Amino acid sequence: MPPMNILLITSDQQHWTTLGVLNDKIKTPNLDRLAAMGTNFTRGYCPNPTCTPTRASIITGQYPSTHGAFTLGTKLDENVPTIGDHLRKAGYATTLVGKAHFQPLLSTDDCESVECYPMLRDLDFWKTFNDEHTPWYGFDRVELARNHADEGHVGQQYAVWMEENGLPNWRDYFQPRHDGIKDTETDGTLAPPLVDGPGYGWRKDMTWKLPEEFHYTAWTGQRTIAAMRDAHAAGKPFFVWSSYHDPHPPYCVPEPWASMYNPEDMEVGKFVDGEFDHMPPPHQLTRDANGDFGPYNQDGKGNHGYHPHVGVSEQELKEAQAIYYGMISFMDHWIGQTLDALDEMGLTDQTLIVFTSDHGHFVGEHGLVAKGPFHYDDVIRVPFLAAVPGQQKTGNTSADIQTLVDLAPTFLEAAGLGPAREMQGVSQLDSWRGTAEPTRDHAIVENHHNASDAVHLRTLVTDRYKLTVYRGRDWGELFDMQEDPHELHNRYDDPAYAEARSAMMMKLIQADLEREPAPQPRVAGA
Template identity: 50%
Template sequence: MLAGEHPSPLAGGQLNAQPGIVLCMTSPSRTADRAPNIVLITTDQHHWKAMGTRTPILQTPHLDRLAAEGVTVDRAYCPNPLCTPSRASILTGQYPSSHGAWTLGTKLDESATTVAGLLSAAGYRTSLIGKAHLQPLASVPGQTSIETPEHFRDWDLWRSFHGPFYGFDHIEITRNHADEQWVGAHYALWMQEQGLTDWPRYFRNTDGSGGRLHRWDLPAEYHYTRWTGDRTLAMIDDAVTTERPFFTWASFHDPHPPYLVPEPYASMYDPADCEPGELVPGELDQMHPWFAETQKDDPDFSRWFETPYATHGFNRQVIDKDTMRQHLAIYYGMISFIDDQVGRILDSLDQRGLTDNTLVVFTTDHGHFLGAHGLTAKGPFHYEDLIRIPFLARFPPQIPAGSATESITSLIDLAPTFLAAAGQPTPGAMQGVDQLRAWSGGAPARDHAVVENRFQPSRVHIRSYVDDRYKITIYRGDDHVEVFDLQQDPDELHNLAKDPAHADLIAHLSHRFLDAELQREASNQVRISHA
């Protein structure tokens, strides 16, 4: 434990305790002799095509290197296209409907069993650097949060608190995207320590005013992307010093909007060379009514609201193409900035002789709309742009270099896969599956993915089932259905559910969907007797 670490001041206890789980414990020294290190690198709101291997204009040489030295998982999906639910699923191996953090503004319970806590109990040094977003921006009785504005500039708190936190032995976090006013915590202290004593002037006022667009005057060496890279390297060094295997999550905040990045990344891409997606005339006529509402001058989403909290995407989304090109150029610059830090992490593993014994996974929490279907950012719109995610994995002892697989993977599979790689059992309550054999060229570990999305408890509540060819999406309390043939119609322009000729297909997919719902039930209990 590093100096100053102590239990969370809000949780009232050790956040890495794993209630109800019985494990075969291994001593740290014996684990270190055989267990691989695990490095999870994530971005935030990253379109699945936004890598140099898929979009040649993008300069991502280090992600390209990771793909060349490992596997590209072509069909990876998030379990929910929102930050908190998806990130909680990464840690718990469960769907949001099971772990309870079902949308933004909810919280993952501190007592949750997490892969970080299980690995820590098995002798791993566990750390999280960057974005957490496992708790909301406000506290209420019975649902406290450390990720709130009043806490984020409590300097005494952040100087002394580094964990444990959801099973991580050590954390360093902040909450903001770009120049948002939620900046603070460990990142702000780091800026101060680096000599940027006037750091508040680069960020918005506490009321949210004073925002910037595209070119940020904050020097790149003080940016949170650089901070996440720096502190991830420090965590690797710390684990090496203690001679323990490590699980480190490098959680980058970008390329999540606002579209803002420092030089040289702000000028790296010419907007004229960036091609955003477009709305095809008439395509939204086949979709749920709230899709078309996004294209109106004065949209009305009131019929779908039942709480005072906003639903992402429920706004007018018409943006002229020149503006979209400018946004896209900055979005790409943000990715290239992250790519440079990925390169530093990979180089660090090489220099320390750790590459051959380290499983590295790169992915994101969910996708992003870049103009396709007339949409931008995120919302209750289950096109592939939003629910499909970039995914790379490298593990030299098992994963063939330069390989690719279309074996379907979900983010809920990360926890079971990491535990299996570490030689640890998977708790029965986890709903994901071990993917390491599939990533290594073996048989698929799953034949479908399920994606949940619940903004409002009953009125904005949708769910999708995706298999090797088709996707079906249903809407709670509504007879609207969407079915796409992803092989014949990869751009998702023709909703087959509107064609009576496909009634048999819809019935077949509905049965498969229901079967998938039955399959994903999990339990902490193992039956040991007839009564």
């Protein structure tokens, strides 16, 4: 039997409920098709609710506190072993298309980044990147874009592709450069105008004039298909990470997706009066319309990460959600093209396919928008679909706990390789096949949100409870997810839940011991 191909498809900042199989408000026929091919795991969790830490965990099989890229603005060391390194040695063609975000937007003497200015816009550099700088994090082939929607930090191979395919004035469709330097006098003139408020990601006009065929979603889909075809033509098994950028804000997308959903049909979250009465101080401070979070700010090193929507109307949230759904449906279209290409090449029955997201998203839930350091299910729970060809019951739905830290070791087993000693995750292949009892009974989510340790927390999720502890603080959170699935009643200090809290504390300690890696074998007694 030939080695199994591995196709990992990810979105960015997608709420776990935004699949047609779970939510009749959204149309995702191709993700529904993938769910019918395998299993929809409804309790998938990320190891950190922000981009860099989780993305680094996906390729290393390690938690952020181990691989070192513990928050946004940090860098994953390029010498850390990755799933790509292991698969390359086994003869796989390894490719990353889309968003990486393993490195920060700033390069310093202490942190050299190629995902930053001015290198982002050095298109000559990116034209030769694969000849001179790969393998990069274990990928032999790398095609990158860093921006979300019309953000100014656009460039890399995506910009090269736009120029080569007939859009030399691509700069006109994006905001001025993130570093404040304009490339042309018309930079950003066709991008949706910026707006101050009502929150991160809003645009005055959410319909983006960028032609649909030049959108990075179309680029990611096309280049994913090309990578699979090239590997197949070379007679090599492939590991392709198809890394989509949406539906991460800003909220804007071209037609026809911008008008696909009626805002009046959207159901958005809201703050429930009294829900923060027993929550830690950082939560309570999100009700401050001025955004003054005092000691919990990020020491001036960028956004504090809290995104309250005090003053944002329900109508504004609905308009944002309609665009958010359109961004997902556009991505779903290209996922369908990718699945069709596998069928055309006759590779569907030889390809393990996983779809998930790096973290979730708030649209009003608990009075929040976007993301931040809070560990509500809205941001730590992710969509998770896994299809193991010919080895599992199809069209299945499972509540078995999954975590993205387990992706790398599972891919290793699917490729017929042994476990990697440095990885902290465990293979879920038997769980995906449905041939064994659940491999996990918990997930751990970390968040060392800023350098001052003002918000440094860790969460344990089990089948019923969710416990969150804060470094150096007396406060905490305990939610009974069975009785309180919307997480409105913190039971951390509730005497009626004292026994459950004690049991969860012990479980957290044991879970932390279990994930301790042993990267070096013991070869002698001393």
